[in-house]
Amino acid sequence: MAKPKVAFFDFTCCEGCQIEFTNYGDPVFLELLNHVDVVEFREAMSEKTTEPIDVAFIEGSFSREADRPRLEEIRKRAKIVIAYGQCASTAGINALKNHTTDYKKFVYGKDSEMPHLDSQKVLGIDQAIKVDYYAYGCPVNKYEVLQIVSHLLHGKEPVIPNYPVCVECKRRETICRYDVGDYCLGQTARAGCGAPCPSDGIPCEACRGFVDQPNHDALVKVLAKRAGMPKGWAEDKSRMFTANQRGDAK
Amino acid sequence: MSKTLSIAVHHLTRVEGHGNIAVNVNNGKIEKCEWQVPEAPRFFEAMVRGRHYSEVARITSRICGICSIGHTLASLKATESALGIAVTPQTFKLRELLKHAENFDSHVLHVYFLAAPDFLGAPSVFPLVATHGTVVARALRLKRLAHEWGSLIAGRTTHPTKAVPGGFSALPTVKEFIELKAKMLAAVPDLEETLKTIKALAPAIPAFDRPTEYMALHCKNGYALYDGDIQTVLPDGDKKIYKVADYRKCTNEYLPAVSTAKFTKNRLASYAAGALARFNNNHDQLLPAAKQVAADLGLKAICTNPYMNTVAQVVEIVQSFHESLAIVDEFIKTGFKDEPLVKPTKFSKGAGATEVPRGILFHEYEYDKDGMCLGGNCIIPTNQNHANIQKDFEALVPKLLDENADEKKMELRLEMLVRAYDPCISCSTHFLDVKFVR
Numbered sequence: 288m289a290k291p292k293v294a295f296f297d298f299t300c301c302e303g304c305q306i307e308f309t310n311y312g313d314p315v316f317l318e319l320l321n322h323v324d325v326v327e328f329r330e331a332m333s334e335k336t337t338e339p340i341d342v343a344f345i346e347g348s349f350s351r352e353a354d355r356p357r358l359e360e361i362r363k364r365a366k367i368v369i370a371y372g373q374c375a376s377t378a379g380i381n382a383l384k385n386h387t388t389d390y391k392k393f394v395y396g397k398d399s400e401m402p403h404l405d406s407q408k409v410l411g412i413d414q415a416i417k418v419d420y421y422a423y424g425c426p427v428n429k430y431e432v433l434q435i436v437s438h439l440l441h442g443k444e445p446v447i448p449n450y451p452v453c454v455e456c457k458r459r460e461t462i463c464r465y466d467v468g469d470y471c472l473g474q475t476a477r478a479g480c481g482a483p484c485p486s487d488g489i490p491c492e493a494c495r496g497f498v499d500q501p502n503h504d505a506l507v508k509v510l511a512k513r514a515g516m517p518k519g520w521a522e523d524k525s526r527m528f529t530a531n532q533r534g535d536a537k
Numbered sequence: 538m539s540k541t542l543s544i545a546v547h548h549l550t551r552v553e554g555h556g557n558i559a560v561n562v563n564n565g566k567i568e569k570c571e572w573q574v575p576e577a578p579r580f581f582e583a584m585v586r587g588r589h590y591s592e593v594a595r596i597t598s599r600i601c602g603i604c605s606i607g608h609t610l611a612s613l614k615a616t617e618s619a620l621g622i623a624v625t626p627q628t629f630k631l632r633e634l635l636k637h638a639e640n641f642d643s644h645v646l647h648v649y650f651l652a653a654p655d656f657l658g659a660p661s662v663f664p665l666v667a668t669h670g671t672v673v674a675r676a677l678r679l680k681r682l683a684h685e686w687g688s689l690i691a692g693r694t695t696h697p698t699k700a701v702p703g704g705f706s707a708l709p710t711v712k713e714f715i716e717l718k719a720k721m722l723a724a725v726p727d728l729e730e731t732l733k734t735i736k737a738l739a740p741a742i743p744a745f746d747r748p749t750e751y752m753a754l755h756c757k758n759g760y761a762l763y764d765g766d767i768q769t770v771l772p773d774g775d776k777k778i779y780k781v782a783d784y785r786k787c788t789n790e791y792l793p794a795v796s797t798a799k800f801t802k803n804r805l806a807s808y809a810a811g812a813l814a815r816f817n818n819n820h821d822q823l824l825p826a827a828k829q830v831a832a833d834l835g836l837k838a839i840c841t842n843p844y845m846n847t848v849a850q851v852v853e854i855v856q857s858f859h860e861s862l863a864i865v866d867e868f869i870k871t872g873f874k875d876e877p878l879v880k881p882t883k884f885s886k887g888a889g890a891t892e893v894p895r896g897i898l899f900h901e902y903e904y905d906k907d908g909m910c911l912g913g914n915c916i917i918p919t920n921q922n923h924a925n926i927q928k929d930f931e932a933l934v935p936k937l938l939d940e941n942a943d944e945k946k947m948e949l950r951l952e953m954l955v956r957a958y959d960p961c962i963s964c965s966t967h968f969l970d971v972k973f974v975r
Contacts, residue, residue: 303695305603309646310694312681313674317666325663329548332661380599383584425599426695487692487699488706492595494696517907520589527592 298347304372361394455482605891613887622884640684643894647675703878748772800924810896
């Protein structure tokens with residue numbers, strides 16, 4: 288059987304998730320190449336293809352209408368589309384400006400009306416095309432990506448957690464950030480990272496997005512009451528990585 | 538001679554982000570010769586408004602996936618300057634070690650994965666797995682070493698977690714540093730082989746000199762990477778120093794008449810940042826081992842060939858390796874002190890600079906009395922190099938025409954030139970006003 292053809296594409300993002308792909312080290316990376324054929328990966332290779340592909344990893348957000356045809360073209364020739372990283376999945380950090388309207392003027396001043404600075408409300412790629420699987424995280428968890436690939440190679444459905452990061456902290460016996468006087472978004476954040484941040488002494492910022500049905504009102508209440516966060520900050524807190532998953536996202 | 542050719546490289550490959558090359562020559566007359574940047578803008582300066590000082594570096598880290606450690610550190614330094622925070626000597630040392638990890642990591646990626654394929658006549662690293670398997674495996678081993686080295690200090694290398702305003706949220710252990718040292722020492726043969734590989738490829742580096750100004754951090758205690766003042770050197774060796782707080786005075790963003798792109802300049806029409814700029818400014822402070830590598834590879838200050846940036850990166854790989862080994866040894870000897878984060882003493886405005894793999898990086902923020910950010914400004918190395926790349930194009934295209942280069946050769950030479958700068962376009966366009974031809 289021929290090896291499945293895999294391609295990487297990038298839209299509005301920092302391309303850090305593609306970099307994670309180079310961080311596996313030699314045994315994993317070279318073994319992976321025994322099972323898949325990487326046919327397009329602009330950041331690392333000059334080869335390009337217009338042929339059908341088996342799996343398309345799409346990194347980055349859908350941030351301008353001009354990118355829609357390219358997304359549709361990739362969808363047309365890909366059997367499976369994976370939203371690769373948080374920017375592609377829910378727009379992640381790029382959505383942080385979605386609730387503002389003066390961002391262009393603020394950054395570009397008098398040149399802000401130039402057509403190439405066009406930027407709409409920033410969205411996940413599933414607002415333009417159908418997505419089959421999501422590899423969440425900012426950046427992706429590279430071992431979860433391996434699991435997704437491995438499951439697909441074996442004809443199985445990848446399992447992506449839909450429970451909160453708190454579960455993973457309990458499992459590894461990390462002291463709750465609230466108990467040391469900090470705040471945390473772990474109670475509504477999607478797990479799957481292994482909860483490294485609270486164990487390293489910093490709060491979870493929900494870089495993998497929220498679970499499917501987050502209780503955002505309760506989150507704001509806990510941030511204000513238990514962490515003593517000023518009201519405005521508590522209400523704005525979840526704009527960092529989860530702006531598009533808030534109740535007020537239009 | 539009369540010649541007509543047209544080059545249109547849309548979304549140049551093997552660089553970070555999206556850039557185009559457009560050259561039109563009609564009957565020997567150059568009608569168009571442009572380096573264009575169509576990357577989607579992301580508006581980070583607007584994103585940090587209203588965010589708490591503890592969140593700002595976590596946001597601006599996301600400007601770039603390759604140099605996210607550098608963005609984190611520049612951001613922390615700017616925030617700490619605005620908040621009147623002086624970090625401890627231990628934090629300073631650990632950040633230096635972290636900075637070395639990033640430059641080592643990124644340089645390995647650029648030299649092996651992005652630049653080398655051009656010299657081996659391959660379109661990417663993937664076909665090299667079959668033809669040069671041992672070289673690819675070696676590159677992956679070095680890449681993993683840098684990733685583990687950076688992760689040990691910062692939690693991870695892509696968007697670090699443990700580096701926060703005032704210090705580190707968690708410290709490594711001496712045991713982990715003993716293991717890191719062993720891994721580093723085990724990589725020595727790979728480093729030696731790297732030098733052999735590059736030495737074999739070096740004769741193929743195109744000859745092209747265009748004297749320009751070079752900007753880098755400078756520090757009297759050693760080859761500057763994490764910290765220092767701003768220094769520029771002219772081709773005749775004339776040096777000038779500026780304070781980081783005055784970074785706007787030497788970056789001088791301007792809008793050229795024929796373009797919509799914001800360029801930077803200082804004493805000459807354009808300046809360069811990056812490994813070559815650092816080498817040209819601070820070569821006499823390199824460790825003997827790195828000086829030896831520079832001599833072996835034919836790199837001599839002041840070098841005005843931009844293609845040699847890749848060689849300067851190899852010199853810096855060796856520099857970072859040896860400096861880091863010494864820092865690791867020191868921590869193994871002294872151990873780590875559990876230090877609380879240094880708290881803010883004021884809320885005002887401040888700037889910070891650090892050397893990222895592609896050159897000098899500036900961040901600046903202002904905070905209100907509650908520690909919420911009022912706004913920011915970031916000037917990125919690639920942003921500073923765009924003007925220099927454009928000026929290089931303007932000098933190189935006529936030279937290649939004189940040499941009777943055909944379209945294919947010219948395209949490859951221009952692509953290699955851009956790649957030599959190792960541009961990071963996602964970075965540069967969060968701020969840049971781009972030159973764009975529809």
